Amino acid sequence: MIRDDDTGWTEPTITINGHELTFAQAMTVRVAISNFGLFLSDSAVRRQIGERLADGYREHIGTLERAMRAPD
Numbered sequence: 001m002i003r004d005d006d007t008g009w010t011e012p013t014i015t016i017n018g019h020e021l022t023f024a025q026a027m028t029v030r031v032a033i034s035n036f037g038l039f040l041s042d043s044a045v046r047r048q049i050g051e052r053l054a055d056g057y058r059e060h061i062g063t064l065e066r067a068m069r070a071p072d
Contacts (some may be wrong), residue, residue, distance in 0.1 A: 001071065002026055012068035030068055037061040 001010040002023045011026035039045055046054040
């Protein structure tokens with residue numbers, strides 16, 4: 001986990017293509033993933049993209065969210 005010295009908040013350690021993200025970048029990724037999950041809860045969105053695709057995205061979002069909460 002990455003800890004912000006000013007606030008004491010923590011974010012998951014995220015590495016993309018060998019580049020470890022900063023605290024702010026990791027926060028941005030975490031929030032974006034969570035917001036996408038909320039977006040997929042909208043019934044109009046689910047109808048538009050299809051239930052199967054929405055469910056698949058939701059499943060993978062859940063996997064990512066559990067991984068981001070896991071201790072290093």
